[in-house]
Amino acid sequence: MIKITNLNKVFNQNTKKEFYALKDINIKIQTSSCVILKGVSGSGKSTLLSILGALSKPSSGDVIIHEDSIAKLPDLHSSAFRARNLGFIFQSYNLFNELNVEENISIPLVPLGFNQKEINEKVEFALKLANIEHKKDETVSNLSGGEKQRTAIARALVNNPDIILCDEPTANLDSVNSLKFIDVMRKLKELNKTIIIATHDPIFDNLDFVDDIINIKDGYILE
Amino acid sequence: MRTSTFLNFLFLLIYKHKSKHIAISLISILIVFLISSVLFISSSIQKEVFQTLDAQSDFVVQKINSGKIVNTPNYWIDDFRDINGISNIQERVYGQYFFEPSKKYFTIVGIDLFEEATNKNINLLLKKLNISEFLSKDSMIIGNGVNEVFKKFHYFDDYSFKLHNREVKKVSIFKSLPKDANIIANDLIIMDIFLAKKILNIQEDESTDIVLNVPNELEQSNIKIELILKHLDIRVIQKDDIKKAYENLYNYKGGIFLILFIIVMITFGLILYQRYTMISSSDKKEIGILRAVGWSIKDVIKLKISETFIIAFISFLIGVIIAYIYVYFLNAPILSNIFLGFGNLENRVSYTPNIDFSTIITLFLFFIIPFISAVLIPTWKIAVIEPSESMK
Numbered sequence: 353m354i355k356i357t358n359l360n361k362v363f364n365q366n367t368k369k370e371f372y373a374l375k376d377i378n379i380k381i382q383t384s385s386c387v388i389l390k391g392v393s394g395s396g397k398s399t400l401l402s403i404l405g406a407l408s409k410p411s412s413g414d415v416i417i418h419e420d421s422i423a424k425l426p427d428l429h430s431s432a433f434r435a436r437n438l439g440f441i442f443q444s445y446n447l448f449n450e451l452n453v454e455e456n457i458s459i460p461l462v463p464l465g466f467n468q469k470e471i472n473e474k475v476e477f478a479l480k481l482a483n484i485e486h487k488k489d490e491t492v493s494n495l496s497g498g499e500k501q502r503t504a505i506a507r508a509l510v511n512n513p514d515i516i517l518c519d520e521p522t523a524n525l526d527s528v529n530s531l532k533f534i535d536v537m538r539k540l541k542e543l544n545k546t547i548i549i550a551t552h553d554p555i556f557d558n559l560d561f562v563d564d565i566i567n568i569k570d571g572y573i574l575e
Numbered sequence: 576m577r578t579s580t581f582l583n584f585l586f587l588l589i590y591k592h593k594s595k596h597i598a599i600s601l602i603s604i605l606i607v608f609l610i611s612s613v614l615f616i617s618s619s620i621q622k623e624v625f626q627t628l629d630a631q632s633d634f635v636v637q638k639i640n641s642g643k644i645v646n647t648p649n650y651w652i653d654d655f656r657d658i659n660g661i662s663n664i665q666e667r668v669y670g671q672y673f674f675e676p677s678k679k680y681f682t683i684v685g686i687d688l689f690e691e692a693t694n695k696n697i698n699l700l701l702k703k704l705n706i707s708e709f710l711s712k713d714s715m716i717i718g719n720g721v722n723e724v725f726k727k728f729h730y731f732d733d734y735s736f737k738l739h740n741r742e743v744k745k746v747s748i749f750k751s752l753p754k755d756a757n758i759i760a761n762d763l764i765i766m767d768i769f770l771a772k773k774i775l776n777i778q779e780d781e782s783t784d785i786v787l788n789v790p791n792e793l794e795q796s797n798i799k800i801e802l803i804l805k806h807l808d809i810r811v812i813q814k815d816d817i818k819k820a821y822e823n824l825y826n827y828k829g830g831i832f833l834i835l836f837i838i839v840m841i842t843f844g845l846i847l848y849q850r851y852t853m854i855s856s857s858d859k860k861e862i863g864i865l866r867a868v869g870w871s872i873k874d875v876i877k878l879k880i881s882e883t884f885i886i887a888f889i890s891f892l893i894g895v896i897i898a899y900i901y902v903y904f905l906n907a908p909i910l911s912n913i914f915l916g917f918g919n920l921e922n923r924v925s926y927t928p929n930i931d932f933s934t935i936i937t938l939f940l941f942f943i944i945p946f947i948s949a950v951l952i953p954t955w956k957i958a959v960i961e962p963s964e965s966m967k
Contacts (some may be wrong), residue, residue: 402963407867409961427872427959435869446864446966450591460868462584465577507868 354381359413373399375571389550391568397550405517406430439508443520445500449493457507482506498529518549600890607894615902619926632786635812646781660794666782670775676728683764685771714749720761722751739776847949862957863965872958883950
């Protein structure tokens, strides 16, 4: 379970430009559920997602994932936590454009101590799961938006994480590719992954596999 | 992290980022090549010059008249023989001869073929020389540069020197010196002492200067004073003073070498500063992505240091290898002229390898430490900020 308690995130604290991105957030997300964080641009949903992913630290409050507090973890531990438990899918894919699909997908496995054979097996599995196997030798810069998205999904799945975090995953996709993305998420839900998607896309509004929609506005959770 | 997996990824990244590395690598290769070439040339010249100096006499004595160096009277030799501790005292005859057709100067050196010379190199030459054949007619041994000039003007067998009284003196070319003697003997013409005096218009009872040895090094300063006391119009030059002068000129820590080093190091510093300030947004994003997918700050820094080290090491190695080929196989065209001078004869020297490995290692450290620092510091600065920020 993921438990967020009294979470605040303040930028430029104690200056004239002080800005509250998140205010007093309290959420519980059940394991293997799919949750949508919904809100307009600047509402704070991406900030919340990056705190959940240990990519940034909260100003106050706590985030407990699998009974471990990740809010104040030192770098070495938060990196290890990300590498073993989390998979990220970013709006702008965040891939290495010079590398090919297979090489991009293997990046999260490098610090985990696997040998090359194990890496190859895991990458092969992720390629199949994200349905991008046919493009594995293609350089990322030559891929379409949808293919880049599937490469990013494969990279997020390669370390077999329990939690998948998606930040505006359909923002750069057309409707066909958006639906394909939703199919992959449905498949992941069936594999008992916990999925958290930060989006303002209405395509996620009435999906059967979505367990909860949390609306965020100006850093607050709307009841 | 498994080393083999890490290295696989490291080399993959270097290969894929080759276009990013190529500019800094080329500049680094050029800088290392320049510094290494200068070091190789300076150490070779220094070795050659010191070997030559070692073969020279301990003291050179010249006569000064109204502040000008004039020919030295030979009776001084007898005066100096009275001083205890002096050995191998000899007259020396040499001077410059203007070769009109090419507007170049040659250096004529006269040697006494029947006396053991104080110069070890000339002794070696005399041992190999068939003196009776050499003296059967007026003959000369010429340096490689002189040989080239003579050939250019079709003087293959002999040349007629112009004398002061408008007469000419025909001298046959006995042989030319080997090319490996070019650093010091390129413009030399060696001939019998009496013939040299005739061509250089030096009276029979005079010489250009007088040389002598003082085997006991501890006595050298005392003997210098005694020599000065013998004649007031005297100039005494000690071999050690010449050595020091050459050391200052050709040592990499002094003279033009130091200026070259400073210029190159400043250029290198500017390039590194540019690299330091120009860690691009793509680098920033790359570090952010690595951190986001589970790489720790330590892992990212290890990757960047290794990447930079490999680039710097390969650049250094290539730079040194090219410099070695340039100096020892191609005889350092262009750069060689800077050190040996453009003047007078074109000197095609061949350098003997004389590499000081401690200097190479020092150069490597001076190169690699700033190079890595220029990448490490900005990388660390980016790596410690939150990945969500660096990916923006």
